[in-house]
Amino acid sequence: MFLRRFFFALLLAAFICIVWSGSVCLGQVKIAPIVVDVDAGHRTGPYEAVWSYFGADEPNYSYAANGRHLMGELSQLSTAPVYLRLHNLLTTGDGSSSLKWGSTNVYREDAQGKPIYDWTITDKIFDAMRDNRITPLVEVGFMPEALSVHPKPYRHTFPDGSVYTGWSYPPKDYEKWAALVTAWTRHLHERYGDAAVNTWLWEVWNEPDIEYWHGSPVEYDRLYDVTANAIKKVLPAAKVGGPEATGISAGKSEDFLRQFLEHCASGTNAATGGVGAPLAFISFHPKGSPKTVDGHVRMDIGHQLRAMELGMRVVASFPEWKKTPIILGESDPEGCAACKGAQNGYRNGPLYGVSVAEATALAGELAKRNGVNLQGAVTWAFEFENQPIFAGFRELATGGMSNGVDYLVDKPVLNVFRMMGMMGGDYVSVTSTGALPVEEVVKDSVRVAADVNAVATRSLHRVDILLWNYHDDDVAAEPAKVQLAVKNIPIRGVRVQRFLMDGQHSNAYAAWQKIGSPQQPTTEQFLELQRAGRLETVGPAAALATKNGRAMVDLTLERQAVMLVRLSW
Missing domain, CATH: 3.20.20.80 (Glycosidases)
Known part of the structure; x- marks a missing residue:
């Protein structure tokens, strides 16, 4: 009886694997990306x-x-x-x-x-x-x-x-x-x-x-x-x-x-x-x-x-x-x-x-x-x-x-304040499948799952989306895969820019550690650290096609990271 149930379970897992194209396959789980939906046409109040x-x-x-x-x-x-x-x-x-x-x-x-x-x-x-x-x-x-x-x-x-x-x-x-x-x-x-x-x-x-x-x-x-x-x-x-x-x-x-x-x-x-x-x-x-x-x-x-x-x-x-x-x-x-x-x-x-x-x-x-x-x-x-x-x-x-x-x-x-300062106009509606309920964060803080969340603003010729991946515990963790979907964009093509602060970007402390953590940096080292302390972009600005007023951007967000995505036209 045990062997019959075991083989039946294997067949069932194989069937699910085929139907779902590998989403679940004999104990291996492919985690779906976090989806952040932004409605650029739904203003919710001034920023x-x-x-x-x-x-x-x-x-x-x-x-x-x-x-x-x-x-x-x-x-x-x-x-x-x-x-x-x-x-x-x-x-x-x-x-x-x-x-x-x-x-x-x-x-x-x-x-x-x-x-x-x-x-x-x-x-x-x-x-x-x-x-x-x-x-x-x-x-x-x-x-x-x-x-x-x-x-x-x-x-x-x-x-x-x-x-x-x-x-x-x-x-x-x-x-x-x-x-x-x-x-x-x-x-x-x-x-x-x-x-x-x-x-x-x-x-x-x-x-x-x-x-x-x-x-x-x-x-x-x-x-x-x-x-x-x-x-x-x-x-x-x-x-x-x-x-x-x-x-x-x-x-x-x-x-x-x-x-x-x-x-x-x-x-x-x-x-x-x-x-x-x-x-x-x-x-x-x-x-x-x-x-x-x-x-x-x-x-x-x-x-x-x-x-x-x-x-x-x-x-x-x-x-x-x-x-x-x-x-x-x-x-x-x-x-x-x-x-x-x-x-x-x-x-x-x-x-x-x-x-x-x-x-x-x-x-x-x-x-x-x-x-x-x-x-x-x-x-x-x-x-x-x-x-x-x-x-x-x-x-x-x-x-x-x-x-x-x-x-x-x-x-x-x-650099987080710099990103918040780049936003303007009106808030627009945002939902994230990785966001924790505010009641839960107030009651229990962020101790189990990370809070992967976002806010967004809309001004005349741009939409700015501030995303973050936060956890109370400062330990290594897998980065979050994020699918950013923005709808009600009033033009066919937009320009996309990404600004990032994390363990390696916009981070003079990481740069200081890389050069040996000198207590008395030289002039050249100070200049290098000042450059590392500026807000960094991830890749060059690029054209992004829209379809029916929608734009999609795939992102990777490390634990303890903040990113600003700017769509402009």
Whole structure:
């Protein structure tokens, strides 16, 4: 009986093999390609550059040679405004920087306690942004030493000891604080003019639900009221928002955000005595939680997305604020840009870039699902001065010096922003047979099958499709075969171009490893790394025939890769 069943199974397998032309053949399975369908005629809404926001702890790097260079590159990403959010704009010090530290020395007091204002260093910061066409997201903080209720110790020594020193405390005199904010706002207005300053965003402090603020929630609400009122005395139309709470989770951070929104809606304003406070945007920080597992990095994008969604739900629960723009003030795979360690090694290579593509796209989906208005997602990454090349910091570019010249080398993640910046017009409908349901990614992250997904835009003479192959685990895997099908193209023939960031393309880190990972590259090596850090095309642009308004493109997409396919006519 057993032999009869065995031979019957063999005959059945052979029959299936013949019928399906080898798709299933005696235990060998030919995996069908992932099909990505794009309907270029079905517009679903305007393309918003929610990704065009960046930030850093160290404001003084902005006017260093490499900081200026990087800002110039950021301003070229897109025709949309590019925003920069910086900590420590009011921190006391001589302008020197170190990890998680910067200073401007805007405020001192004389022997009689009278204020002394000095805008020299903040002018350098804002001049550098102006010169490179960067729009400030002005973070009003932190507390000058002479105003802090607990000034000593003041400058921290990260990574040793606590970073939450005297700058993180409330003001000892709210009138002096308000006068400082008013004077600074007036100076910025006079220096940069209406046309510029009216495009800026303004906010109060950073992460006041944790040790960044050594005061109660009620004291933060007072600080917000006083600061917003001081800004608006000079700039009545200023867009002031907050509270830049930490990644929202059930408990303290959720409670903090709720009480702040309640205060802005119906609380007593500490500055005016009226009801509520101005709130032009609402901000909070969703972060992931990567770990090292079995010798490799395992991301946790689900952790980041759950924080996004809970924050969005909190906002949506307030009818007064449901349509208020949301800015994810620090939206990152984890919490510390200046920290190093094995679990942060992913920042040098393609995994960081593809995680940004995944998180940005799904943030948009979560906003739609919760009926809220997502305006921006700040990537907390810039560049670090006087640090080893490819040291593992979360940054957009790394650099060094050779023969007295500073060289900046773009990391792979920056090429993902370049691809997102090339898109424009309106979103169009996309489906992918390799996409995971957003509910599954939020709940379980991406731990079994990879998420092979895409978004697409349509402008007057082109369609741009951004595709990615993401998995939490940074391990080798078979590449995905993708069949891209685009319909409703209004012309017979198109031109196709492909841009790619993966393990070997648009990847200066891989190029650095190939030349032996030198800690002190020569001038020639720096130039080679800069070339490798640019966005690469895959093959030359080519003509592509269409049939009945449809175009087909076959692609191979490595694990941890992002590709932009452009069809133009």
